[in-house]
Amino acid sequence: MQRRAQRADQRTLRASRLSRVLAGAAAVPVMLIAAGCSSDSGAGADAEQASASPASATASPTPTVQAAAYAKLPEPCSVLSKKTLEELVPEAGASGKESTSDDVSLRAGCSWDSLDNNGVRGSQFRWLNVSLLRFESDVTRGTGEQRAQEYYAKQVAEAKSAEGAQNTGAEPLTGTGDQATAVRYDLKKKEGAFKQQTVVARVENVVVTLDYNGAGLAGDSTPDADELMKAARQAADEAVAAVTEANGTDASAAPGSTAAPSASAAKSAAAAATSSGTPLKAG
Numbered sequence: 001m002q003r004r005a006q007r008a009d010q011r012t013l014r015a016s017r018l019s020r021v022l023a024g025a026a027a028v029p030v031m032l033i034a035a036g037c038s039s040d041s042g043a044g045a046d047a048e049q050a051s052a053s054p055a056s057a058t059a060s061p062t063p064t065v066q067a068a069a070y071a072k073l074p075e076p077c078s079v080l081s082k083k084t085l086e087e088l089v090p091e092a093g094a095s096g097k098e099s100t101s102d103d104v105s106l107r108a109g110c111s112w113d114s115l116d117n118n119g120v121r122g123s124q125f126r127w128l129n130v131s132l133l134r135f136e137s138d139v140t141r142g143t144g145e146q147r148a149q150e151y152y153a154k155q156v157a158e159a160k161s162a163e164g165a166q167n168t169g170a171e172p173l174t175g176t177g178d179q180a181t182a183v184r185y186d187l188k189k190k191e192g193a194f195k196q197q198t199v200v201a202r203v204e205n206v207v208v209t210l211d212y213n214g215a216g217l218a219g220d221s222t223p224d225a226d227e228l229m230k231a232a233r234q235a236a237d238e239a240v241a242a243v244t245e246a247n248g249t250d251a252s253a254a255p256g257s258t259a260a261p262s263a264s265a266a267k268s269a270a271a272a273a274t275s276s277g278t279p280l281k282a283g
Contacts (some may be wrong), residue, residue, distance in 0.1 A: 065137045068144025069204035073132045074246035077110035079239045089114035089126045108132045122220025129211040144205030152202040159183040159198040177203035177240045192217045195225045199236035210236045
C-alpha cells in the first residue's frame, strides 16, 4: 500500500517536470518569432532610407558661350588699297607705320602721315590711322559680338568727347559693317586748324576705328571737312572689307549684313581679350 502511494507520487512529480519542460519549449518559438519581427523591421527601415537617398549626385552643366565669328585680323598696313592711300595721304609713300601689339590677332593698327609742301603758299598736312580690335567669346564676359558692341559704343563716346574739340557732330552710317558712326569736329592748334574725321565701325566681333584729319599749315587753306569725311568713309569701307576677307567671308555680300562665321572661327576657343586702345590724334 505504501509502495503504491510512492509510485503515484513519483508519477505526479514526473508529470510536473514534463509540464515545465513543455512550457519552456513552447516559449522558445515565441521568442524567436519576436526576434525575427524585430530584425525584419530594422531591415525594412534601412531599405526605406536607402530608397529615399539619391543614387548619385547630378553633375552641374559646364557653362558654354557661342564662339566668335571672326578668328583673326588682317595685316593692318594692308587694309587700304594703294589708290586710296595716294588720295588720302599722297606724300606718305607705300608703307605705313604699324603700331606695337602683344597679339596681332586681337589688336592691330597702322598710321600714315603726309605733308605736301607748297613753298611760300604753305603746306597741306594729312594724318590717317586705322586701328583694329577683335574680341573673343568668354563665358564670364559674353560673346565676342556683345563685347565688340560695348567697345564700339565706348569708341563713339570717346570721339564725341575729344579734348579741345569744337563744332562736334555725329551721324550713324549705313552700309559699313553691322554698325557705324561718323564723328567730326574742329581742333585748333598752334600749327593750324585741323579738321578731324573719325569713323567707328563694327563687323561681327571686330571694331574698326579710322581717324583722318587734315590742316592747311603756314598759310595754306583749311581743307574741306565734307571732302575729308567722304574720303574717311571710303577708307573705312575698305578696312571693314579687309576684315571679312581675312576670315574667309564674302566681302561682296550686302552691306551691313551679318557675315557667316568661317570654319576656323567656328573652332576658336573662348578666351579673354581685355585690352582696349585709344586712337592717336595728330599734333
